[in-house]
């Protein structure tokens with residue numbers, strides 16, 4: 001069956017982006033002039049997702065507003081004959097059907113996904129985490145959907161190789177190799193120390209899950225960080241159902257931290273023909289001005 005719904009948890013406080021996140025949602029912080037959340041929702045839309053469910057907390061209204069129509073701004077742009085801008089604003093407002101549910105306490109990613117249970121019902125769904133932007137012609141989540149389809153609608157976890165020293169930042173999968181890119185999972189562990197990690201295959205926050213995950217989430221104890229972990233529920237799911245891990249293609253940016261955010265900003269500036277030459281010229285000039293030779 002086709003995957004129609006995606007959960008995007010956005011209740012996090014964004015402490016790594018303070019002070020910006022003191023008053024604005026981290027997801028609204030732009031890379032150049034496009035809010036980070038735009039890229040996540042765009043990936044879902046390009047993969048055919050019809051409904052996005054944001055799991056939110058207080059102070060996140062701007063994310064929902066961003067994907068809504070803004071009649072006042074549209075009227076202003078129309079009056080001023082700014083038709084290109086008008087078209088852009090309208091297209092964002094009608095990009096996808098958005099609903100939201102509150103996560104009243106920040107009890108972990110597993111808890112956040114469970115908050116959306118009643119909005120999903122009995123169908124498989126996607127989860128995309130907002131801290132990771134993945135750029136690829138064929139969206140990463142679409143690649144996972146295709147694997148799921150070819151495996152009879154099974155759950156599929158998107159993975160990428162990380163240095164051993166970084167396994168303690170991610171959910172890490174273990175399993176039996178099916179082919180170069182696919183594992184049949186036998187388990188998953190949240191943020192293991194490098195010496196305890198079963199593999200160096202980490203999930204950067206792209207999942208296709210079957211609805212049995214909700215019953216599991218309702219029954220798991222708190223895990224790493226004293227939080228209800230999605231990883232722990234997937235680990236249980238592996239014991240009862242076929243779950244696959246798939247190394248998707250794409251350039252991934254960890255925009256949850258300043259380094260990854262800078263990488264994304266530089267790459268996006270270089271890839272966009274509108275900013276490329278300007279950016280290179282600016283960078284050369286600024287390096288010279290600051291006495292830096294490469």
Ligand code: G1P
Nearest residue numbers: 109131169170171203204205231
């Ligand atoms: C969460 C998940 C983890 C995943 C990571 C990807 O951790 O719990 O399994 O690998 O996102 O960004 P967090 O970074 O929220 O601590």
